[in-house]
Amino acid sequence: MKDNDNMTEEELDKELHDLIDEMPGNIDLASDIEKIINNKIRKIVFRTTLAILGVLAAVFLMISPLMNMAYTNPEKLNKEPGQKVYSSLRAYFEVMYPYNEVASLDIEKEGFSRYMLNMQIIDHTGPVKIGRPNVKIEMFKGNLKVKEDINDMTTKLMGRFEIQDSSRIMKELEKLPESAVIYLSVGEINPRPVEEIRKEKITLEWLQVNQPNSEFQGGISMNLSCRFKDTDDRRGMTEGELKKLYISNLEELLYNEYIWKDLGLISGNKIFNNSKEVLQNCLKDAEKISVLxxxxxxxxxxxxxxxxxLKNTNIKSIYVDKIRLSSLN
Structure with missing residues (x-):
C-alpha cells in the first residue's frame, strides 16, 4: 500500500474500496464506513449552503436600504401624512386630463427599487364604478413606466380644443335620438368668466384656466366622484376658491415633479420637456389672476x-368626447 501522505483523493478512494472488498465477512463494518463518509459529505454541503445563504442575506440587507436611499421609495412616501404619491397623481390627472380621476392607489414592492403602482382611474363620461385597479404603473429606480392600461386612461389627446369643423359636427349631433347624452370639448373664440358658464343649462365637467401669458394651461375638474377633503366638492365653491384650488394643484405638481415627471406634461398640442420651469411660470401667472x-x-x-x-355660444371648435344613447347606459 502506498504512503497515504502522497496519495491523491482518487487513489485514497480506490484504496478504501479495495479494503472493503478484502473484508467479505465484515459487511457491517464496510456499511458503517460508507455511512460515516456520507454523513461527513452531507455536513460539508449543509455548512457550505448555509454560508452561501448567509452571504446572500447580508448582501440583500445591505443593498436594499441603499437602493431605497438612492431612489424614490413611493411606498414610504405614500405612508407620510397627506399620501404624497396619491395626492400628486390625483392633482396630475385633474390638471391634465378632462373627465379622468384617480380614485385609488395601492403600492406593491417588487424588488430592489422596483414598485408597482396599482391605480383605479375613473372616467366621468360613463357610470362610475369604484373597485378594482385598471392601470398599473411600474416605478423602477425612480422612473415611471405604464405597464397596463386597459381603458387607455393614461393616453393623452393632443389638440383637443383645436378641431375647427364645428358646423358639420352640429349637423351630426342633430341626427342623434332625443335620449342621447353628449360629452363635448368646446373651444370658444373669446374667454368668458367661469361664473357665467356655470349658470348655463349644461353640466360643466372640466375647464382649462385661461392663461394667455403662460405656455402651459392646466385645468380644474368640476365634477369629482371621490371626495377625500373639503375641496373635492366643487359644487358650492366660489371662483376665488376654485382659483386657490388650481394654484394648490400646480404647487403639488411643481414640488413633487420627481414623482410624475416621466408621465409627461402637455398643453394643447405642445409637449414640454422642461416641466419644472414651465410649471413655475404657470404658477406665477396663475397667482396674478383676478377673474377666473x-x-x-x-x-x-x-x-x-x-x-x-352651442347655437347660443360663440364657438370656435368642437370635439365629441363621448355619446351615450341614454342616461341609462
Missing amino acids: TTKNYCVSGSKEQILNY
Whole structure:
C-alpha cells in the first residue's frame, strides 16, 4: 500500500474500496464506513449552503436600504401624512386630463427599487364604478413606466380644443335620438368668466384656466366622484376658491415633479420637456389672476341642452368626447 501522505483523493478512494472488498465477512463494518463518509459529505454541503445563504442575506440587507436611499421609495412616501404619491397623481390627472380621476392607489414592492403602482382611474363620461385597479404603473429606480392600461386612461389627446369643423359636427349631433347624452370639448373664440358658464343649462365637467401669458394651461375638474377633503366638492365653491384650488394643484405638481415627471406634461398640442420651469411660470401667472376665465372646457348634457347651448355660444371648435344613447347606459 502506498504512503497515504502522497496519495491523491482518487487513489485514497480506490484504496478504501479495495479494503472493503478484502473484508467479505465484515459487511457491517464496510456499511458503517460508507455511512460515516456520507454523513461527513452531507455536513460539508449543509455548512457550505448555509454560508452561501448567509452571504446572500447580508448582501440583500445591505443593498436594499441603499437602493431605497438612492431612489424614490413611493411606498414610504405614500405612508407620510397627506399620501404624497396619491395626492400628486390625483392633482396630475385633474390638471391634465378632462373627465379622468384617480380614485385609488395601492403600492406593491417588487424588488430592489422596483414598485408597482396599482391605480383605479375613473372616467366621468360613463357610470362610475369604484373597485378594482385598471392601470398599473411600474416605478423602477425612480422612473415611471405604464405597464397596463386597459381603458387607455393614461393616453393623452393632443389638440383637443383645436378641431375647427364645428358646423358639420352640429349637423351630426342633430341626427342623434332625443335620449342621447353628449360629452363635448368646446373651444370658444373669446374667454368668458367661469361664473357665467356655470349658470348655463349644461353640466360643466372640466375647464382649462385661461392663461394667455403662460405656455402651459392646466385645468380644474368640476365634477369629482371621490371626495377625500373639503375641496373635492366643487359644487358650492366660489371662483376665488376654485382659483386657490388650481394654484394648490400646480404647487403639488411643481414640488413633487420627481414623482410624475416621466408621465409627461402637455398643453394643447405642445409637449414640454422642461416641466419644472414651465410649471413655475404657470404658477406665477396663475397667482396674478383676478377673474377666473376660460375659453376651453368640457360640458355634458342631453341632446336638446347641448344643441341649444352651442347655437347660443360663440364657438370656435368642437370635439365629441363621448355619446351615450341614454342616461341609462
